[in-house]
Amino acid sequence: MSEIEQRALSLLSRFYGYRSFRPGQLETIEALASGRDAVVLLPTGGGKSLCFQIPALLSERGVAVVVSPLIALMQDQTQALVANGIPAAAIHSNQDEGYNRSVLDAAFAGKIKLLYTSPERLLMELEHWKHLNISLFAIDEAHCISQWGHDFRPDYTQLSRIKEEFPSVPVIALTATADKLTRDDIITQLRLRDPFCLLGSFDRPNISLRAYSNPGMKARMQFIANLARKYPQDSGIAYCISRDGAEKTCAALSAMGLRAVCYHAGMSADARNRSMRAFLDGSAQVVCATVAFGMGIDKSNIRWVVHNNMPGNIESYYQEIGRAGRDGLPAEAVLFYSYSDVIMQRKFAEESGRQGLNIEKLGRMQAYAEARVCRRRILLSYFSEERAADCGNCDICRNPPSRFDGTILAQKALSAVMRTGGTNIGVFTLINILRGARRSDIVRAGYHTIRTFGAGIDLRQEEWTDYIGQMIQLGVFEIAYDDANHLRVTPLGMRILKGEEKLTLSTYVPAQQGAKGRKRAVESGPEISADPVQQLFGQLKAVRTDVARKEGLLPYLVFSDATLLDMARQRPADIDELLQVSGVGEKKAVRFGKYFIAAVRKFEGLTARQDTGASLRETLVLFNAGVSPSEIAEIKKIKLSTVHSHLANLIAEGMITTYGTLISRKEYETIVAAMQADRAKAYETLSETFSRGIIDIALAIARVKGVL
Numbered sequence: 251m252s253e254i255e256q257r258a259l260s261l262l263s264r265f266y267g268y269r270s271f272r273p274g275q276l277e278t279i280e281a282l283a284s285g286r287d288a289v290v291l292l293p294t295g296g297g298k299s300l301c302f303q304i305p306a307l308l309s310e311r312g313v314a315v316v317v318s319p320l321i322a323l324m325q326d327q328t329q330a331l332v333a334n335g336i337p338a339a340a341i342h343s344n345q346d347e348g349y350n351r352s353v354l355d356a357a358f359a360g361k362i363k364l365l366y367t368s369p370e371r372l373l374m375e376l377e378h379w380k381h382l383n384i385s386l387f388a389i390d391e392a393h394c395i396s397q398w399g400h401d402f403r404p405d406y407t408q409l410s411r412i413k414e415e416f417p418s419v420p421v422i423a424l425t426a427t428a429d430k431l432t433r434d435d436i437i438t439q440l441r442l443r444d445p446f447c448l449l450g451s452f453d454r455p456n457i458s459l460r461a462y463s464n465p466g467m468k469a470r471m472q473f474i475a476n477l478a479r480k481y482p483q484d485s486g487i488a489y490c491i492s493r494d495g496a497e498k499t500c501a502a503l504s505a506m507g508l509r510a511v512c513y514h515a516g517m518s519a520d521a522r523n524r525s526m527r528a529f530l531d532g533s534a535q536v537v538c539a540t541v542a543f544g545m546g547i548d549k550s551n552i553r554w555v556v557h558n559n560m561p562g563n564i565e566s567y568y569q570e571i572g573r574a575g576r577d578g579l580p581a582e583a584v585l586f587y588s589y590s591d592v593i594m595q596r597k598f599a600e601e602s603g604r605q606g607l608n609i610e611k612l613g614r615m616q617a618y619a620e621a622r623v624c625r626r627r628i629l630l631s632y633f634s635e636e637r638a639a640d641c642g643n644c645d646i647c648r649n650p651p652s653r654f655d656g657t658i659l660a661q662k663a664l665s666a667v668m669r670t671g672g673t674n675i676g677v678f679t680l681i682n683i684l685r686g687a688r689r690s691d692i693v694r695a696g697y698h699t700i701r702t703f704g705a706g707i708d709l710r711q712e713e714w715t716d717y718i719g720q721m722i723q724l725g726v727f728e729i730a731y732d733d734a735n736h737l738r739v740t741p742l743g744m745r746i747l748k749g750e751e752k753l754t755l756s757t758y759v760p761a762q763q764g765a766k767g768r769k770r771a772v773e774s775g776p777e778i779s780a781d782p783v784q785q786l787f788g789q790l791k792a793v794r795t796d797v798a799r800k801e802g803l804l805p806y807l808v809f810s811d812a813t814l815l816d817m818a819r820q821r822p823a824d825i826d827e828l829l830q831v832s833g834v835g836e837k838k839a840v841r842f843g844k845y846f847i848a849a850v851r852k853f854e855g856l857t858a859r860q861d862t863g864a865s866l867r868e869t870l871v872l873f874n875a876g877v878s879p880s881e882i883a884e885i886k887k888i889k890l891s892t893v894h895s896h897l898a899n900l901i902a903e904g905m906i907t908t909y910g911t912l913i914s915r916k917e918y919e920t921i922v923a924a925m926q927a928d929r930a931k932a933y934e935t936l937s938e939t940f941s942r943g944i945i946d947i948a949l950a951i952a953r954v955k956g957v958l
């Protein structure tokens with residue numbers, strides 16, 4: 251094992267509580283440590299942050315500068331780092347300048363390992379920061395640099411100046427957006443030299459995928475409510491295409507008794523912050539949001555993401571659903587889509603200035619929504635990842651669509667379009683004709699007199715919408731986007747109409763079905779699991795909520811769900827065992843350990859386990875983490891003298907070798923001198939000024955040093 255690897259592993263375990271690196275992380279860390287540039291492309295939750303945070307810690311004196319597009323993101327990351335005991339801070343223009351100055355002073359004094367800032371602020375300070383000892387630059391959300399990406403930020407293009415001003419400092423660019431154009435653009439624009447590239451798999455196998463064609467408003471709301479109740483202690487996001495949609499969804503869910511909040515760009519910054527806060531601290535179960543919400547959301551226990559409307563491209567969609575299940579535990583992504591979404595997105599695409607590209611992207615998104623093959627394969631193939639097998643965790647895999655001969659159905663629809671002139675109606679009117687709806691517009695146009703009026707009354711509106719959608723997908727109809735989105739019959743459609751060709755359709759699956767299995771659980775409140783791991787997991791989550799409130803922290807900054815689940819499996823009974831749990835670093839073990847250990851013990855019906863070996867080790871861990879003897883006594887609920895005697899033992903065993911915080915030089919010398927003078931009388935005279943514990947500690951040190 252190389253020296254770097256050894257040090258990196260020890261930092262990983264001490265500060266993050268993890269035992270091994272994920273594929274590619276160590277290689278990236280080593281590349282940076284050797285001064286090489288790097289590009290990291292991993293999906294959300296893939297573990298990008300460690301790729302620059304560990305190198306930042308490896309550098310003894312330097313500070314790593316992290317460029318981030320959003321203030322919320324900076325705050326989130328610095329808080330998470332500080333909670334792990336890593337000195338980090340942010341400088342940005344939304345913060346008091348006096349505070350910024352003090353952060354900068356601390357950075358100049360070498361007291362900060364990671365300094366987060368915005369691109370504009372960095373560019374402003376670049377000259378001045380030449381005197382900082384910068385270990386590396388990390389450009390987070392690096393796709394923002396590219397006009398090809400979906401989130402272009404002009405400020406990012408100026409970041410090429412970093413290499414001009416700091417030619418010898420390594421730069422690492424990180425993003426969750428993978429397409430080839432953007433990737434190359436990042437490398438060129440940042441002027442990276444022969445960077446180490448980490449391109450991880452974009453698969454997120456823990457996120458189950460589902461899509462439903464055009465469920466009604468009521469079904470959608472019921473579906474979301476069921477999801478929220480299925481995960482009563484966690485939260486989810488309902489994305490809507492418009493502000494109005496977000497408001498309405500929020501109102502509907504609130505009326506159903508859910509704790510829902512709204513988030514969109516039309517709200518005041520204040521109201522938005524309140525929503526964000528409620529979502530992050532778990533007091534809201536659902537946030538109903540436009541795409542304005544989410545970038546950099548680090549909350550690890552988002553269990554589900556529902557899209558009330560179809561997004562305009564797969565990149566955005568994948569990034570949005572990727573916010574679920576960052577902890578690697580099962581999560582759900584559900585897409586509701588309809589033709590009106592397609593039409594709306596089409597309009598956005600046409601007005602976008604990159605028409606061709608965006609319409610192409612929209613087509614791929616639509617194909618995903620209407621897929622009748624494994625959805626994950628479609629997603630991964632979009633990101634150029636070959637996948638030979640079906641995933642088994644999407645609706646198509648779990649419930650392969652049943653097919654039927656849809657020729658007659660298609661003929662009814664085709665005939666209706668032809669009889670209304672062949673170019674005059676869109677999907678909506680077509681369905682109304684087929685279902686025999688005597689709406690005024692239909693009667694006015696005389697469509698109620700054609701032969702196919704009411705010919706499809708046996709099918710519900712949603713079913714027709716789905717089938718016509720399939721027909722469009724299969725090339726029976728085309729949509730004239732340049733002519734009020736009216737339907738046109740294609741040559742294939744003409745052949746079907748004439749009975750020269752048959753058409754196979756997939757049976758419509760209503761949205762409610764997906765949540766049906768849950769119905770009973772919903773009516774009788776959340777399920778109580780019989781599995782003891784799940785039971786304890788649930789209790790630990792409740793403890794986390796309490797601890798978070800008490801400590802004024804967001805719950806997921808205390809521990810992630812993945813960590814709590816591992817804890818529920820391992821059932822640590824003391825701090826030593828707690829440190830074995832994945833995701834428990836030293837700082838958090840000390841700060842929060844007692845609450846969780848108490849919960850585990852309570853669960854097991856155990857009272858405090860007082861075997862001295864474990865107790866001694868516990869004292870050692872606390873001491874190493876910088877906790878003072880009196881605080882240790884308080885945490886462990888034992889007497890200070892017992893802590894001192896533990897410490898004296900640990901010194902005697904050579905487990906503690908720095909004594910400065912335990913006893914001053916003067917105290918030590920006084921005690922040793924008295925002992926050397928007259929050992930028999932020493933205790934008596936010394937105990938007038940010193941506690942027994944301090945005397946024991948001094949003696950232990952003196953023995954280790956061979957003085958006595």
Ligand code: ADP
Nearest residue numbers: 268270271272293294295296297298299300810
């Ligand atoms: P990204 O920035 O790529 O979205 P993060 O860096 O936030 O992802 O990591 C996602 C989650 O995975 C975090 O909870 C993080 O602590 C965890 N994680 C990262 N690396 C490891 C590892 N080597 N072992 C275990 N968990 C890890």
Ligand code: ZN
Nearest residue numbers: 624641644647
């Ligand atoms: Zn699948």
